Amino acid sequence: MANTNQAGVKRVERPLSPHLQIYRPQLTSFTSILTRITGNALIVGVALAVWWLLAAAVSPAYFAVANAVCTSWFGDLVFTGSAWAVWYHYLAGLRHLYFDAGKGLDVATAEKLGWGVIIGSVVLTVLTIVIV
């Protein structure tokens, strides 16, 4: 498909990132998109945590409400999910810094690092639940 812009030059309609139409699902692309999803989803956990902190600053009655929500099944779900998301995003971020340094970019190493991020995030989440 091609249309013409104001300068009269033909422009090709290119697919937007991440080019799902032409990509075969693979570990590297899966771990990459998950980095984006976890990073953006963390806003939910942060918003809940800040609301809880605000309630603690305002009054005991308000804190009782926020604390009840945060320690309910809903709060547990959000914070446990956030714990995994933060560790996944953390390890994937470290991997990104390693990639940015120009290292670990061959397929075998990148896939090994991908598994490291997935397994590592689960291990760290379990450790967080146990310790904290």
Added chain:
Amino acid sequence: MRYITARKRAIGKGSAHTGTEHHWSMTVSAVALAFLVPTWVYVFGHALGQDYDTVRATFARPFPSILTAMVLVVGMRHFAKGATMMIEDYARGTARKLCIIAAYSISSVIVATGLYALVKIAL
């Protein structure tokens, strides 16, 4: 034969239409968060579920309070810029602008609320 450098041809062709400052800013905040976040998860995780007085006593202390402030300021800037990167990939035109403004607005409200709470608890 085109008498134009490869760089000139590449400029503005990325989805964000700008240079590398954004990526560098994400790198810097990522390294900062790599130190801040694990410590904060420990502090927050211990405070969560405690009673009113214990929570206030925790965040009245300098270390948890300053750490939380830093996590919020650096983390929300990292979020706003990261969300912008995602929006630039998937949205165009007015929708892109509105989404980016919304991402920065949410981040700002969270930082302001968090800092207000920390100051109020500390005083």
